Amino acid sequence: MGSQMTDAAFETAGTPGAPTDGASLSAHVYDVVAEMLLSGALRPGDRIPLRRLADQLGVSVMPIRAAIGRLAARGALRVEPKRAISVPILSRAEFADLTRNRLHLERWAVSLAAQGGMASAPLRTAEQAFRSALGRDDAQEAVRANKALHFDIYAAAGSPVLMELITIMWLKAGPIINLDLGEQSRRSRHSASLETHGRMVAAILRGDSDAAADALGDDIQSAAEFILSRDILAS
Amino acid sequence: MGSQMTDAAFETAGTPGAPTDGASLSAHVYDVVAEMLLSGALRPGDRIPLRRLADQLGVSVMPIRAAIGRLAARGALRVEPKRAISVPILSRAEFADLTRNRLHLERWAVSLAAQGGMASAPLRTAEQAFRSALGRDDAQEAVRANKALHFDIYAAAGSPVLMELITIMWLKAGPIINLDLGEQSRRSRHSASLETHGRMVAAILRGDSDAAADALGDDIQSAAEFILSRDILAS
DNA sequence: CCCCCGCAACTGTGATCGCAGTTATCAGAC
DNA sequence: GTCTGATAACTGCGATCACAGTTGCGGGGG
Known part of the structure; x- marks a missing residue:
């Protein structure tokens, strides 16, 4: 590599x-x-x-x-x-640490966004863009749409510092998690993202911050477990 | 300024x-x-x-x-x-956002440290160094000892990513919070730090992560309220 | 086939120079 | 005293060069 x-x-x-x-x-x-x-x-x-x-x-x-x-x-x-x-090659321990921190902070961001409320149309549009890109097997667009959906939600948390910390983590995680999203042969993996995204968006729209955070957590965990199941991280 | x-x-x-x-x-x-x-x-x-x-x-x-x-x-x-x-001058809103994020992450770090356990002697030594510096009215040493105590504890959380995120926040907050610690005329303010530090250390040593996080939270809040009570932030 | 050596290319880092916009100071006019 | 304009100093930014260590490649020998 x-x-x-x-x-x-x-x-x-x-x-x-x-x-x-x-x-x-x-x-x-x-x-x-x-x-x-x-x-x-x-x-x-x-x-x-x-x-x-x-x-x-x-x-x-x-x-x-x-x-x-x-x-x-x-x-x-x-x-x-x-x-x-x-571009750094993370060890399994480093990736696990990064994932743990992402879970902690991104769950918080999602719950803040759900508490503060978000407009329905742009959120649904962003979710649909991801679904559509997967349907077309457009890996690049799927990566872009995934990021856009997540970052729209995190921006709604209304904390610039939190947004910056999350961005820093995504800069580290991007090359790895996008190995997952960029692959077109993992259709079952992608349907998992569709499901967690759907749950998260629905929970945000009904203001259920706990359910939103749980769905986001499942999204991150699912992707992380897939990455950890593959032999692409350093020992 | x-x-x-x-x-x-x-x-x-x-x-x-x-x-x-x-x-x-x-x-x-x-x-x-x-x-x-x-x-x-x-x-x-x-x-x-x-x-x-x-x-x-x-x-x-x-x-x-x-x-x-x-x-x-x-x-x-x-x-x-x-x-x-x-060096940036933070607005009140920016400082409040930074404080909120510090609370969230540093509370987590302290509770992880308390769950994982810490050796007593170095922790007591670090706490005493801060107490001693205040007793001598050595503002510079108090700043150094405060940072050392906090960072010793956060390092014990065992998460390099978390440590990095906290460091980034401290780099932003340092010039402001040290206006507080650097001042020798606020003895009541400093005794509050002694009290919260004492509570935090005791809670960590008995493995009570919630109490440790609460004490640390009080420490940060107390300092932040003092800063916000003064006219040193931008409007 | 493998190892070693020499050499060229590669690599980030520090040094120096010049550009163009910003700031501070001074002098003159009102 | 106040305002305005001119000028010099200040400022980060980009360009170019050279240094010293690293890497890759080719050739020769075992």
């Missing part, structure tokens, strides 16, 4: 080039790479040489270094002197 | 110079500045010009930029183009 990032991985993440809204180059690079982590375009063990990424984005290594440094500070990337920057 | 960082603030943080263990310059700078945030040497609104810090540490701006970028990625510092890097 582990590979030099390919042009294909890069293109999946979005259009390269300068930011269009006056934001700094480094902020743009951060967004591009973060999205690659969250979307599964980057996988555990993948290497990201600074100069190669700079070439691909058409900038010098300076904004690359700045962005990579920020992602490393969030634990999403591993930086070792003289070696190419890489 | 807000000032250019002074040589005094800098010296408080520790001895400048090259790292002695082969670590990168930027890692050393990170440690120095992080400690300044955690210890209260840096206060909300303080500015940290890159070149000035580079001069003081005897390095170029490159490792400074790398370290500052990482701290900014953790929300501990604010970076705006063309303006000096600064």
